[in-house]
Amino acid sequence: MTLTLTGGAGRNAGPILHGPEIDAVADALRAGHYGHGPLTEHFEHALAAFLGVADVVTVASGTTAMHLALLAAGVGPKHEVIVPSMTFCACVQAIVATGARPRFVEVDPATLCVRADDVLAAATPATAAVLPVLFSGRAVDLTGIQQQLDERGITIVEDAAQAFGSDLAGRLIGTNPKLMTCFSFGPTKNLTCGEGGAIVPRTAEEADLLRRLRTVGIAQSLAQRAEATSYEVAGFGLRAHLSSLSAAIGLVQLARFDDARTRRRQLWAAYAAALAGTPDVQLTDVDIAHTVPFNLVVQVPNRDRVFHRMRQAGIGVGVHYPPNHLQPAFARWSTSLPATEQIGRQVISLPFHPSLNSGNLQQVVTALRDALTA
Incomplete structure (x- = not known):
């Protein structure tokens, strides 16, 4: 039985709750592991299987996903990132958090998404990345300019916060190996974890870097650290993991x-x-x-x-x-x-x-x- 929130026309947004989320969180609480744990990794594997990709790295929020993805793409203080102005401010804050500058561009008035021509016209020698926003879940097709962006060293980091489950010509968002894709699993998203997010990396090396970035720079996995007397802090990182409690909700949501x-x-x-x-x-x-x-x-x-x-x-x-x-x-x-x-x-x-x-x-x-x- 599907449980839904009350509010009718007086409420702007809300999640679909299916019912088992409550028991799943209670089980996670009883298990006593509230941070990153086996449930988090189970959720990552389930997401990767749903999308049909090699790996997914979960994080604390969609904003965190964009921030870490931009860092993994090498974006820093000397760079610009192309982004539509018509989006939630979290996108811009993620850019600013890297030290880079947002370069605002127009959107198509019909779709409220960026157009490939506008992206290309906005690119400068300082442009390191473009952050297309999949407004209301609609795919943004930049395949026509992908080669030109590649030649200029510009990475596409998709803000697919609103687009989990959407597709581009039959190909699920998050499955293009040339892009890093960022999802949000916030309270009102298509799939909710209460709070959470995820990044689909392009390579295994990128996945390793993202995992270090989300775990205060520690190179070893949770399982490796449990069997060792020390660990290595390999570089910069944040405390940005997805909790087991959030993963428990996400697993129920994904199954339904x-x-x-x-x-x-x-x-x-x-x-x-x-x-x-x-x-x-x-x-x-x-x-x-x-x-x-x-x-x-x-x-x-x-x-x-x-x-x-x-x-x-x-x-x-x-x-x-x-x-x-x-x-x-x-x-x-x-x-x-x-x-x-x-x-x-x-x-x-x-x-x-x-x-x-x-x-x-x-x-x-x-x-x-x-x-x-x-």
Whole structure:
């Protein structure tokens, strides 16, 4: 039996809980190993098997995944990283944490994802990486410029925080061996661990480096350290592992991921049908046949007025996201991005979570239409 959170139209987002998560966490608590442990490694193996890849390195969060992936790619203080401004600020903070500079670029107004031409045009001799954001779970196809990026030594680190389970032309996100892919398993993601993240490395050497980075620089594995009187700190590292408690939740979620994928796609399709023909509403194109959607974002005129009217009506709308190049923390790297700035004034996220029923959905759509015509 699937357990879902209450809240209906008054809640913007929430996870699908299947029920066994509670017992799984209790078992992990009784086992007495709360940090990185056998359950964490079991979850890593299960993720790798699900994706069909050689290895997956789990970490404490999606933000941590991006930070460590950029470090593993050699990104540092002399570098730039190309990133869309239309994303959660965690992406930019991950870049700044390496000492590198974010180089903000526009997104396609229809998909809210970066375009290959814009990425290539933004590249400079200082560019070390590009961080495409798979907005709402939609794949970003940079294969057409992959060779040019390779020739310039530019690594693609995918921010697939919202895209677990999505695919590009039938190939699961995370399975392209030329990319490092970062997932988030936060509270409202397609697959949740409560908190957590993961990186799909390109090589075994990269996997080893990522494991050192997440374990305060220690070169030996947990099992190796248990059988030795010492260990080697091989370089810089953080305490950034995924806990066994989080892994216990993730294992349950992964075993039932098909249910979550189906429910999210059905909900998005129901919204699309209900909103069809509504004047002044532009639905973000997520390519639903290939995407497990994380949220449902539309663009509307007079967004602030619509937002407040819907909140007053008890509808849990949100804004994803305020453009980062306009944020005070990133002002030194700001640039003119007129398309992003217009999108930033128009985007509004409608409630999108598993406890929504058809009545709740109609309540949201009616409130949106009322707010637009008020």
